[in-house]
Amino acid sequence: MLYGIISDLHSNLEAVRAVIEEGKKLGIQKYICLGDIVGYNANPKEVIDIVRDELQPIAVIKGNHDEYVSQENELIGFNPQAAQAVQWTREQLTLDDRQWLYSLPMTKNLWQLKTTIVHATLDSPEAWGYIFDKYYAENSFSYQRLPYCFIGHSHVPFAYEQIGGAKGVIQAGRYEQIRLNPNHKYLINVGSVGQPRDGDNRAAFCSFDTDERVVTLHRVEYDIETTQKKIYEAGLPERLALRLQVGR
Ligand SMILES: [Fe+2]
Numbered sequence: 001m002l003y004g005i006i007s008d009l010h011s012n013l014e015a016v017r018a019v020i021e022e023g024k025k026l027g028i029q030k031y032i033c034l035g036d037i038v039g040y041n042a043n044p045k046e047v048i049d050i051v052r053d054e055l056q057p058i059a060v061i062k063g064n065h066d067e068y069v070s071q072e073n074e075l076i077g078f079n080p081q082a083a084q085a086v087q088w089t090r091e092q093l094t095l096d097d098r099q100w101l102y103s104l105p106m107t108k109n110l111w112q113l114k115t116t117i118v119h120a121t122l123d124s125p126e127a128w129g130y131i132f133d134k135y136y137a138e139n140s141f142s143y144q145r146l147p148y149c150f151i152g153h154s155h156v157p158f159a160y161e162q163i164g165g166a167k168g169v170i171q172a173g174r175y176e177q178i179r180l181n182p183n184h185k186y187l188i189n190v191g192s193v194g195q196p197r198d199g200d201n202r203a204a205f206c207s208f209d210t211d212e213r214v215v216t217l218h219r220v221e222y223d224i225e226t227t228q229k230k231i232y233e234a235g236l237p238e239r240l241a242l243r244l245q246v247g248r
């Protein structure tokens with residue numbers, strides 16, 4: 001079975017559509033979504049509808065933006081652009097949409113795929129921490145019961161591999177394709193569909209061939225100009241449009 005693993009779509013309709021088109025060409029049969037469906041860009045309603053009603057992934061988990069948007073909390077400690085985008089997004093969604101976001105789980109074990117999914121880290125998913133290096137990866141690995149774990153959150157495709165059990169050596173690096181060894185543990189960031197931050201402005205997602213045990217990173221060009229235009233028209237911060245161009 002060929003799965004598509006998508007994360008950090010962030011209301012970017014053009015990027016999501018481009019990824020789905022690429023997925024059709026690749027023969028992706030089912031999707032897994034790692035959260036941050038909304039936030040930052042200007043089509044939250046459309047992107048929720050696509051994920052929930054069209055893609056119908058075998059699993060969807062909650063990202064930090066999904067959480068913020070689904071609640072009524074004041075946005076303390078946010079950078080002003082993120083706060084403005086969260087507030088704007090709340091106003092675009094129906095109560096149903098926000099309840100759906102609220103209902104998403106923080107993590108999920110997909111036993112048949114030997115896979116766990118979480119948006120941020122397994123050691124404290126609700127704290128929305130980042131895995132900056134091998135020490136952070138080790139903390140997450142210590143809560144990982146299944147060989148493979150896919151994450152999002154940093155918007156940077158990156159992989160950690162732990163070899164030799166719980167205290168084993170951890171290797172880390174960028175990747176294009178990984179052949180998984182079921183005796184090792186993996187923590188794989190699939191990158192971001194809707195707001196890449198690794199200096200490559202193309203949408204990022206992974207395919208996971210569960211028969212061959214191969215994970216492949218894909219990059220897809222999309223109509224950035226249209227996405228930017230919508231950001232300006234919505235009155236969202238200019239910086240959110242500019243960063244799409246440079247992929248930062
Ligand atoms: Fe995100």
